[in-house]
Structure formats: structure tokens, C-alpha cells
Amino acid sequence: MSEKKRRAGASTDGPASSSKKPRPSAAASYAESLxxxxxxxxxxxxxxxxxxxxxxxxxxxxxxxAKSLADHDPSADPASSYIVVADQDSASVTSRINRLVLAAARSILSGRGFSFAVPSRAASNQVYLPDLDRIVLVRRESARPFANVATARKATVTARVLSLVHAVLRRGIHVTKRDLFYTDVKLFGDQSQSDAVLDDVSCMLGCTRSSLHVVASxxxxxxxxxxxxxxxxxxxxxxxxxxxxxxxxxxxxxxxxxxxxxxxxxxxxxxxxxxxxxxxxxxxxxxxxxxxxxxxxxxxxxxxxxxxxxxxxxxxxxxxxxxxxxxxxxxxxxxxxxxxxxxxxxxxxxxxxxxxxxxxxxxxxxxxxxxxxxxxxxxxxxxxxxxxxxxxxxxxxxxxxxxxxxxxxxxxxxxxxxxxxxxxxxxxxxxxxxxxxxx
Amino acid sequence: MSEKKRRAGASTDGPASSSKKPRPSAAASYAESLxxxxxxxxxxxxxxxxxxxxxxxxxxxxxxxAKSLADHDPSADPASSYIVVADQDSASVTSRINRLVLAAARSILSGRGFSFAVPSRAASNQVYLPDLDRIVLVRRESARPFANVATARKATVTARVLSLVHAVLRRGIHVTKRDLFYTDVKLFGDQSQSDAVLDDVSCMLGCTRSSLHVVASxxxxxxxxxxxxxxxxxxxxxxxxxxxxxxxxxxxxxxxxxxxxxxxxxxxxxxxxxxxxxxxxxxxxxxxxxxxxxxxxxxxxxxxxxxxxxxxxxxxxxxxxxxxxxxxxxxxxxxxxxxxxxxxxxxxxxxxxxxxxxxxxxxxxxxxxxxxxxxxxxxxxxxxxxxxxxxxxxxxxxxxxxxxxxxxxxxxxxxxxxxxxxxxxxxxxxxxxxxxxxx
CATH class of the missing domain: 3.40.1360.10 (Dna Topoisomerase Vi A Subunit; Chain: A, domain 2)
Incomplete structure (x- = not known):
């Protein structure tokens, strides 16, 4: 039985259909003709x-x-012009964190304090590349020194997020952004801050957020x-x-x-x-x-x-x-x-x-x-x-x-x-x- | 390794932890003691x-x-005091619709037009019964005559929803409230109207909304x-x-x-x-x-x-x-x-x-x-x-x-x-x- 017949059949059961007969109309019969x-x-x-x-x-x-930034402009060194993160296994992410932290420790020991180089994720840095057909982030890093009133808090938050991600990877588990936030509410203040720094950390380590084992719901x-x-x-x-x-x-x-x-x-x-x-x-x-x-x-x-x-x-x-x-x-x-x-x-x-x-x-x-x-x-x-x-x-x-x-x-x-x-x-x-x- | 040790271990990787050592404190060690x-x-x-x-x-x-309204107050006739809907199979819902529509048709043929008896779902009718431990609806029906300027539209919508539910049951499929609304946007106007009448129809037929095969996402x-x-x-x-x-x-x-x-x-x-x-x-x-x-x-x-x-x-x-x-x-x-x-x-x-x-x-x-x-x-x-x-x-x-x-x-x-x-x-x-x- 066609859908039209079914619906027409069903309509005859209901008295209201009398008042609506003109409607299942031209459009409906054309639709059926398709x-x-x-x-x-x-x-x-x-x-x-x-x-x-x-x-x-x-x-x-x-x-x-397989379209990658390398195909985009072979003359330029892609790594230096755009931020490209990639999936990394836990061991690789862990060792990247270790390297970052060791560098900071050495810097502290030499009496120069420490600072993170954080890629800017500002809107002005986000560009659409037509031949890649996607939005990418232009590489432009800014320093986030601990010994500066303006950035001390953010540098601390960054270090804390690095340490938390390290702990998650060591346990071989996955957590949500919300879990991450709750491990140190006093420091993070509100979740938007830990979320933002998590994105920073992704860029700094050159790996995807899922490689950090922080997952979305x-x-x-x-x-x-x-x-x-x-x-x-x-x-x-x-x-x-x-x-x-x-x-x-x-x-x-x-x-x-x-x-x-x-x-x-x-x-x-x-x-x-x-x-x-x-x-x-x-x-x-x-x-x-x-x-x-x-x-x-x-x-x-x-x-x-x-x-x-x-x-x-x-x-x-x-x-x-x-x-x-x-x-x-x-x-x-x-x-x-x-x-x-x-x-x-x-x-x-x-x-x-x-x-x-x-x-x-x-x-x-x-x-x-x-x-x-x-x-x-x-x-x-x-x-x-x-x-x-x-x-x-x-x-x-x-x-x-x-x-x-x-x-x-x-x-x-x-x-x-x-x-x-x-x-x-x-x-x-x-x-x-x-x-x-x-x- | 205990969670505490793991976390402490992880912290020593990060320089920032030095600024936060006092915190993983009394509360954390108490938590671990549990x-x-x-x-x-x-x-x-x-x-x-x-x-x-x-x-x-x-x-x-x-x-x-098994706690039911019948247990609630055996002296009263529960069917007459509260609206209780139940799961019904398609055949039973279909025959309930047929009966309702036949009654309307007979009423029309006898020159009295037609009217639906619709249970009132107003807040004042919703009561919590402590011994049943749930909110129930007191039975209080109002007439929804077609031959009345105030209710003509709603009576039409009711008839239309009855006819649509009938069609869905005949096909043996399930649809969403949104699908139902879109079958006759002109009549329903906006979805809140077809949704409300769908609830009315549930009450009128004494069956659950899922028995009508209209499902939620x-x-x-x-x-x-x-x-x-x-x-x-x-x-x-x-x-x-x-x-x-x-x-x-x-x-x-x-x-x-x-x-x-x-x-x-x-x-x-x-x-x-x-x-x-x-x-x-x-x-x-x-x-x-x-x-x-x-x-x-x-x-x-x-x-x-x-x-x-x-x-x-x-x-x-x-x-x-x-x-x-x-x-x-x-x-x-x-x-x-x-x-x-x-x-x-x-x-x-x-x-x-x-x-x-x-x-x-x-x-x-x-x-x-x-x-x-x-x-x-x-x-x-x-x-x-x-x-x-x-x-x-x-x-x-x-x-x-x-x-x-x-x-x-x-x-x-x-x-x-x-x-x-x-x-x-x-x-x-x-x-x-x-x-x-x-x-």
C-alpha cells in the first residue's frame, strides 16, 4: 500500500479530515509521484x-x-609558520612534558627563573588556508614568565596543568576537563581558566587534546x-x-x-x-x-x-x-x-x-x-x-x-x-x- | 603504588609544585586514610x-x-478519581481511537455535532499521593466541542492528532513529537500546541505516550x-x-x-x-x-x-x-x-x-x-x-x-x-x- 493511500485511509477514520481534505493536495501528490x-x-x-x-x-x-601543511607551501618550513598538533602516544607526550620541565628547572637553577613559550591562540592568529581547506593557527609565541606580576598566576596554572596531565598519562586513564578543574579549584578559580591553559598546553606540546587523555563528553x-x-x-x-x-x-x-x-x-x-x-x-x-x-x-x-x-x-x-x-x-x-x-x-x-x-x-x-x-x-x-x-x-x-x-x-x-x-x-x-x- | 604517592611523584616533575606543597594537605591525607x-x-x-x-x-x-491506585484507597473507585494511563499494545490503542471516532461520527449524524471529553491537566489537578509516593492527576474532564468558537480549533487539532497516531500505529513505526508537528504545521501553528494535544490524547485514551508510538529523543x-x-x-x-x-x-x-x-x-x-x-x-x-x-x-x-x-x-x-x-x-x-x-x-x-x-x-x-x-x-x-x-x-x-x-x-x-x-x-x-x- 502506498504511503498516500495509507494516510488517506487513516484520515477517513477521523471526522476532522473532512475539514482538511483540500490540504493533502498538489504538493503531497507530487511528492508521491517522485x-x-x-x-x-x-x-x-x-x-x-x-x-x-x-x-x-x-x-x-x-x-x-593526506593533505598536510607540508604540501601547502613546500618552500616554507611549515613547522615554523603554523602550529600543527598531532596525535602522540602517552610515552611521547610524557617525555615532551619532562623536557619542558627540565628546561624550566635548569633555568631556575641558573638563576634566571622560568618562563613558558606559549603559542598565541588569538582570533587574529587563526587563518583559513584555502588549499588545505581548514582553519589553522599561525605560529606566534609569547613568553609567560613566572617572575612577572602580570603572568605569574598563568605560569603557575600552566605548570599545574602540565603536572596533572603527566599524572593522568602515568595512570593510563582518561579524564574530563571538569575533573581537571576540580583537582585544584583554588588555583584555577573557574573552569574557563583551566580549559584555556589546557589548549595552551596542547599547542606547547604539539599534541592533540585527546593525546593528553583529556576527553570531551x-x-x-x-x-x-x-x-x-x-x-x-x-x-x-x-x-x-x-x-x-x-x-x-x-x-x-x-x-x-x-x-x-x-x-x-x-x-x-x-x-x-x-x-x-x-x-x-x-x-x-x-x-x-x-x-x-x-x-x-x-x-x-x-x-x-x-x-x-x-x-x-x-x-x-x-x-x-x-x-x-x-x-x-x-x-x-x-x-x-x-x-x-x-x-x-x-x-x-x-x-x-x-x-x-x-x-x-x-x-x-x-x-x-x-x-x-x-x-x-x-x-x-x-x-x-x-x-x-x-x-x-x-x-x-x-x-x-x-x-x-x-x-x-x-x-x-x-x-x-x-x-x-x-x-x-x-x-x-x-x-x-x-x-x-x-x- | 598508592594514589597519593603517584600524585606526589607526579608533582616532583613540575617546578610549580614547590609553590603548592602545603596544599595536598590534611584533607588529602585523610582522604587517603579512608x-x-x-x-x-x-x-x-x-x-x-x-x-x-x-x-x-x-x-x-x-x-x-505493584503499588497501584487500587491499593491507595480501596473504598473509592480509582478509575473515577484519578487519571491513570497504562501501556497498551497497538491493537488496543487503535481500537480505542476507533471507538472515540465512531462516537463522534454518530453524534454528528444525529445532528448534535461532536465534542471530545478531555481530562484537565492543569497544575491544580496535579496532586502528590504520599502512600503511592508519586504525583497523579485528578480526574476532571472538560468538553471540547467543535461547534464553539472557543474550542473549534483545539477540537480540530485533537481529531488530527488522533488520526496521525492512528496512521503511525498502522505502519508499526515510531515517530518523534517533532515529526508529528511537521505533518501539519499550518494547523498546529507551533509545536507546543501539538505536544499539548498529544498529552491530552494520552489521557483521553488512557494509554502512555510510548503506547502512541510517539517517542522522545x-x-x-x-x-x-x-x-x-x-x-x-x-x-x-x-x-x-x-x-x-x-x-x-x-x-x-x-x-x-x-x-x-x-x-x-x-x-x-x-x-x-x-x-x-x-x-x-x-x-x-x-x-x-x-x-x-x-x-x-x-x-x-x-x-x-x-x-x-x-x-x-x-x-x-x-x-x-x-x-x-x-x-x-x-x-x-x-x-x-x-x-x-x-x-x-x-x-x-x-x-x-x-x-x-x-x-x-x-x-x-x-x-x-x-x-x-x-x-x-x-x-x-x-x-x-x-x-x-x-x-x-x-x-x-x-x-x-x-x-x-x-x-x-x-x-x-x-x-x-x-x-x-x-x-x-x-x-x-x-x-x-x-x-x-x-x-
């Missing part, structure tokens, strides 16, 4: 297979995955054609029911990633995730489905990056058609500004914008009442995005954003529910995949 | 086993689990000695790594619950959850550990209730020592006011307050700098809690809350990190369990 455009799944799978192998080929040609979940080990436990994500597997907070405990998926579907909201999980969309089109439930957290970004690097699969994104949806894509792709020094380890380049795109609203005839007017703030954010380099370099994105700003309309993924609760999984996404409709 | 009070795990397990069997015995004697995670099936997939929660298993949004897809745990540990925050999961606390003391990461969502509350009912295990709660922590406990135990009609299905009575309790701050000598002053708002909330019946009936709780209000101090679970990152799992919780220190 169903007939769908080719058999086998034919769509051929498309997806070629997409997956193309992605794998281009990845191995270093493009997305997790929000993300994953289901689909993926098997991995979380702290040694083998997780089969096709057998995680509707709830899915919570993405682990500590990426360094993730190993043994295997998959027969053809693509990764990155979803903004958990409502859409739930629909996809319940309909076991990944069994129809082999894929890995993940969501951070809104603003991406560090754990989910690290996890996505690992998947992309190891599996070399294309990443397709399903986000709301509003500036915020695009902003979320930008965080996955280019990083957030306040962690620009870690952008290489947190970002997943080359994510395709599958939907819901501003042009989809008319293309799929999303009813007028399911679109929302953009607020002044939305329009402001949209205009700012148009100025962002990462948007500018993709003409398709510029056009979509211009469409959004011209029509002043936005819509959530859920707006597709107006054609039936399963329209997303039964018509919209399959048709998108069939038509390779991503940019 | 470690020596710990008896062998085998002896603590004996305590826990007797707790578990006591809980199971008292449950089977109907106390916690999930936030909760679980690890530990628990095996269950999520939508047919067998989940072993001892093999869910550090990330844990996301609690499924649709409780009716959960089945086959098995466990050899001795208790359920309910944790307020995900930082503490992560510590417990990484240290595999459940392997040392067999338990099930779950958290809703803050304010409990419906999915986590339903899940906890199911565990408690089926496994008959004691539930011990680890929350922050502040009014908000106690408020969270109250939501798990007595329900939230705006879902009072569903309190029987959402609440888990008889949760023990393990910690962190206001008296623990002195008992465990939590350093002054890790305690926070209560804000005026905290004090206001705390005083309101003292007036709540569910607090009043537990003298231990009243005393603790009075202590909190007298000292005007609060503390997070993380404050225990000041004695070492693993103090929570290695000393605090084992000692609490050994001393049966819950109220």
Missing part, C-alpha cells in the same frame, strides 16, 4: 559503488586524507555497517537496535574498524537518525549513519575523521536547510575557531551536502506551511557564511546559500514528514542517492 | 547480595513495583552487567566499551532483559559515568550503570523503571550535592508535574540517595575550595524542596537538605577528583557500599 521515479535499489547501489571506489581512489592519491551515536572495538569490546553497529551505539569519548581506545558500507551518512538531528535506524536504512543501502545530535562535539568529530581516513568512504551530510545546518557542516569540515591549532586532527574534508538544501524546498515542493521565515539573526549568519572562504570555494554551496537568503525561508529535515513519516527513508534519500544529488 | 578502611571486595559483595535479595523480596511483596547511556534486546538485537552491556550503549528511544522494542547485577547505579552526569565505565566498576561490584546526562529524559526514565520492575534490584543514586541533584532524583522517583497522568509508568519508586550528600562534604573532608557557595536561586529551590511531600516523608533526606541550606554549600560529584581522578571508583563508592551508606 516515488515512481525511483529505480530498483540494485541500480542505485551501482551508483553508490562507483562513488565509494572513486572516493577511495582519490583518498589514496593523498587529496583529502560524548553526545554522538552511530548505527549501520560498521564493526569496531571500543576499549577492546567488539561492537557490531548493525546489531545496536534503534538506540545505536554511543560514540566513545576516547578515540584512542577505538580500534579494528571494519565496514562494507558504501558511504557515511552524517545526520544533524537525532529525530532523523532515529527514523533511519528504525527503518534500518543501512540494510537497504549499505552505509554508516552517525549524528552528534546538533552542534558537533569533539568525540564525534574525531570518530568521523577516523572512519573517513581508515575506510576512505564518501561522507554525505543531511542537515537542516538553514544557516545553522551549514555552520555545523563547516565545523565538521574546517573546524571551530577556538580549536584551530588542532584543525588537522578534528576535521573531515570533502563532506558532500546531500540535503536538505534550499533548492530542495521547491524541487520537492515542501509545503509553504512547513517552511519557516528566516529571522534577522539567521539572515545575518547566512550573510557571514557567504563571506567565509570555505563556502566561497564551492560554487554550488554559494548558489544554495544565495537561494536561501533570497527566499528568506528555512526548513528542518523533519519538514519532509509532511509527506508521510517515512518519506525521508523511502523516497527522499533513495532519490537523492539515485540522482547523485549532492554538492 | 582507603585503609576498605574491607576486601568479597566482604562488600556479601553486603550487596543481601541488599539485592532484600530488594527483590520487598518488590515481590508488591511494595515498590534519547540522551541516556548504559553499561554494566546487563543483557537486553534492542529491536531484536542482543546487547551485552559489559561489552560496550567506554562509550556505553545508547538507551533506545522506544521502550516497547526492549525485551529479554537479563542481569547478574546486585544493584543499579544511577548517575547524574556523564563525566562520572565515563570514569565508572573506563574503570569497569561493574566488574568489581556487579551492577548496571546508567545516566541521562543531566535532566532525565523520558526514554531513560522508562528504561530505569523497566529494569527495576523486571530485575527487582535496588537503585542507588549518585548525584551532585545541590538542590538540582535532589530535583533530578525527584523526577526519577515521583515524576514531573506536566506528565503527572503518566506518573505510574515513568517513575521508579524507592531510589536510595547514595551520594554525594551534603553530609559527605565534611565526612570525606572535601576541600573548602572544591565546594561552591549556593546562589540565591539554589537556596530558593532548596527551601521549596523542603516543602515537597516526597522529601518530607524521608527524614534522612530532610536532614541532609537542612544541612545543605545551613552550610549554604554545594559540590559536584567531580569535587572528589581533588583526591585523585580515580578516588570516586577506588575509595568513595566502595566505602559507601561497604558501609551501606545510603538513605
Amino acid at each position: 516515488r515512481s521515479k525511483l529505480r530498483p535499489d540494485a541500480s542505485i547501489l551501482v551508483t553508490l559503488r562507483s562513488l565509494a571506489s572513486a572516493s577511495s581512489a582519490s583518498s589514496s592519491k593523498s587529496k583529502a586524507a 560524548e553526545k554522538g551515536v552511530v548505527v549501520g555497517r560498521l564493526v569496531f572495538a571500543d576499549d577492546g569490546d567488539r561492537i557490531d553497529c548493525t546489531r545496536m537496535g534503534v538506540g545505536g551505539k554511543a560514540i566513545p569519548p576516547n578515540i584512542d581506545r577505538v580500534s579494528g574498524i571494519e565496514s562494507d558500507a558504501l558511504f557515511i551518512l552524517l545526520v544533524e538531528k537525532d529525530a532523523a537518525f532515529m527514523r533511519l535506524a528504525e527503518d534500518r536504512f543501512y540494510n537497504r543501502f549499505p552505509c554508516i549513519i552517525l549524528t552528534a545530535k546538533g552542534q558537533p562535539d569533539v568525540a564525534t568529530r574525531l570518530f568521523l575523521r577516523r572512519l573517513k581516513l581508515e575506510l576512505k568512504l564518501p561522507v554525505l551530510a543531511l542537515v537542516d536547510s538553514d544557516p545553522y545546518g551549514l555552520k555545523i557542516l563547516s565545523v565538521y569540515m574546517c573546524g571551530s575557531k577556538n580549536m584551530s591549532y588542532d584543525s588537522a586532527n578534528l576535521t573531515t574534508p570533502d563532506i558532500k551536502w546531500l540535503g536538505v538544501r534550499p533548492s530542495d524546498l521547491d524541487k520537492y515542493r515542501v509545503p509553504e506551511q512547513c517552511r519557516l521565515p528566516m529571522t534577522d539573526h539567521d539572515i545575518k549568519v547566512g550573510k557571514e557564511l557567504l563571506e567565509e572562504d570555505f563556502v566561497k570555494q564551492n560554487q554550488g554551496w554559494v548558489k544554495e546559500l544565495e537561494t536561501m537568503l533570497r527566499t528568506r525561508q528555512k526548513a528542518e529535515i523533519q519538514a519532509l514528514s509532511s509527506f508521510g513519516f517515512q518519506y525521508l527513508t523511502e523516497v527522499y534519500l533513495p532519490l537523492k542517492l539515485q540522482q547523485q544529488d549532492w554538492i | 582507603r585503609s578502611k576498605l574491607r576486601p571486595d568479597a566482604s562488600i559483595l556479601v553486603t550487596l547480595r543481601s541488599l539485592a535479595s532484600a530488594s527483590s523480596a520487598s518488590s515481590s511483596k508488591s511494595k515498590a513495583a 534519547e540522551k541516556g547511556v548504559v553499561v554494566g552487567r546487563l543483557v537486553f534486546a534492542d529491536d531484536g538485537d542482543r546487547i551485552d552491556c559489559t561489552r560496550m566499551g567506554v562509550g556505553g550503549k545508547a538507551i533506545p528511544p522506544n521502550i516497547d522494542r526492549v525485551s529479554g532483559i537479563e542481569s547478574d547485577a546486585l544493584f543499579i547505579l544511577l548517575v547524574e552526569k556523564d563525566a562520572a559515568f565515563m570514569r565508572l565505565a573506563e574503570d569497569r566498576f561493574y566488574n568489581r561490584f556487579p551492577c548496571i550503570i546508567l545516566t541521562a546526562k543531566g535532566q532525565p529524559d523520558v526514554a531513560t526514565r522508562l528504561f530505569l523503571r523497566r529494569l527495576k520492575l523486571e530485575l527487582k534490584l535496588p537503585v542507588l543514586a549518585l548525584v551532585d550535592s545541590d538542590p538540582y541533584g535532589l530535583k533530578i532524583l525527584s523526577v526519577y522517583m515521583c515524576g514531573s508535574k506536566n506528565m503527572s497522568y503518566d506518573s505510574a509508568n515513568l517513575t521508579t519508586p524507592d531510589i536510595k540517595w547514595l551520594g554525594v550528600r551534603p553530609s559527605d562534604l565534611d565526612k570525606y573532608r572535601v576541600p573548602e575550595q572544591c565546594r561552591l557557595p549556593m546562589t540565591d536561586h539554589d537556596i530558593k529551590v532548596g527551601k521549596e524542596l523542603l516543602e515537597e511531600d516526597f522529601v518530607k516523608q524521608n527524614q534522612g533526606w530532610v536532614k541532609e537538605l537542612e544541612t545543605m541550606l545551613r552550610t549554604r554549600q554545594k559540590a559536584e560529584i567531580q569535587a572528589l577528583s581533588s583526591f585523585g581522578f580515580q578516588y570516586l571508583t577506588e575509595v568513595y563508592l566502595p566505602l559507601k557500599l561497604q558501609q551501606q551508606d545510603w538513605i
